[in-house]
Ligand SMILES: Cc1cc2nc3c(=O)[nH]c(=O)nc-3n(C[C@H](O)[C@H](O)[C@H](O)COP(=O)(O)OP(=O)(O)OC[C@H]3O[C@@H](n4cnc5c(N)ncnc54)[C@H](O)[C@@H]3O)c2cc1C
């Protein structure tokens with residue numbers, strides 16, 4: 064043997080990263096299941112199960128292909144590499160560039176050599192050159208360059224369909240009594256059972272843990288959901304937990320699928336006339352636009368970006384985030400219960416419910432970030448940090464997004480069926496039946512009016528405060544709501 068190829072748990076693809084140049088006679092492949100990863104925090108068990116079982120299945124598939132594979136359990140990744148390195152007499156270790164600053168630094172210090180991380184469509188250096196030339200880092204500008212550079216949905220230099228973006232067509236509320244096609248269930252095998260038993264976890268059938276399962280999930284999306292993805296992508300309903308979302312983020316993030324494979328299947332479906340442009344464009348934008356942009360921004364903004372707290376939000380994490388019984392807000396109760404069940408909700412509950420609530424209550428961004436990291440199936444550091452700190456709670460002072468995503472109950476009422484059975488009324492901002500989102504939205508604007516008045520995209524909202532004749536009463540109610548939320552009674 065001549066080299067050790069180290070595979071992180073998010074590099075599980077045979078054709079990318081360090082495995083691209085692997086040689087079965089000269090290389091030993093190393094995977095490390097570190098206790099730091101499994102027991103270090105209050106991780107959602109579904110998430111741990113998914114990550115560990117996927118890695119064990121992948122190791123097994125490499126062995127079946129004829130590779131020598133060392134899968135070790137150790138206190139940390141470095142301890143695991145030490146065990147393997149001792150066994151193979153300190154052979155050089157090769158790895159694809161890791162996906163977080165912390166792991167990058169640790170492996171570099173250990174002396175690992177890196178090959179380029181090609182699990183994304185945009186090299187880190189290319190994104191850096193783009194961002195270095197921008198005054199404001201608008202995702203839409205980046206996305207248009209991506210469409211042209213990658214030649215996706217293009218007709219020469221023009222976008223197919225005559226527009227870059229069909230978001231206006233994509234904001235429908237959920238239809239009444241909406242069921243939609245059934246979601247795919249993933250059967251469990253011996254490896255899954257073994258991991259479940261080690262974690263003391265009763266297995267669900269929600270997430271695949273193999274490449275075959277991930278491909279089945281992808282095909283199921285393109286066959287049954289893609290056409291309706293666009294118009295309903297922002298809708299939330301208790302009648303269908305995922306609407307027409309693809310449920311592909313866990314596999315894209317741990318490597319079981321590569322973005323290029325998903326994009327190829329999406330463009331094929333569009334060119335064969337299976338889906339309208341608004342769905343094709345909307346979905347492709349999420350992957351070649353948002354996903355690549357967020358990863359690029361993580362590396363561009365640097366390791367200290369996660370510590371931003373420019374709105375000086377210091378409230379400890381509210382009890383409702385960890386226990387849905389600690390709230391009477393139907394939207395939050397349903398969303399946190401969904402997360403407990405599947406470790407997933409789509410982008411609108413993440414942004415307009417959970418992050419919005421953290422934002423308007425002035426919850427400490429780092430406490431909220433840690434919670435989000437622990438509970439979502441797809442929560443890698445590179446993707447959670449910009450999404451939460453920049454987009455979700457505007458803790459970076461607007462470096463990434465030009466305005467905060469703060470909203471009252473009217474938005475949630477329009478885009479979901481949560482409000483009808485709720486104790487609170489989205490239209491009311493004062494009184495004991497007032498929707499906490501509506502009250503706290505105005506209170507938030509009032510608390511930060513000096514900061515936001517300077518932002519031309521916020522001035523209209525701040526100006527709206529002048530129309531509130533009941534602002535003093537609202538401020539009193541806001542304090543009651545905040546107290547009630549802290550006590551788990553609102
Ligand atoms: C506050 C907040 C936190 C988020 N945290 C994560 C996270 O930890 N991990 C994660 O993968 N996504 C995160 N997202 C993005 C998005 O919510 C999820 O990617 C999506 O809900 C996953 O479900 P899906 O695969 O069905 O996505 P679809 O709606 O089907 O979208 C397709 C794909 O687009 C990509 N995508 C879309 N939006 C984003 C985005 N903002 N950032 C990165 N990729 C995106 C994902 O890979 C997703 O699989 C977050 C968004 C917000 C607002």
Ligand code: SF4
Nearest residue numbers: 392394472482485498
């Ligand atoms: S009324 Fe307010 S708290 Fe209740 S479900 Fe609607 S938005 Fe949520």
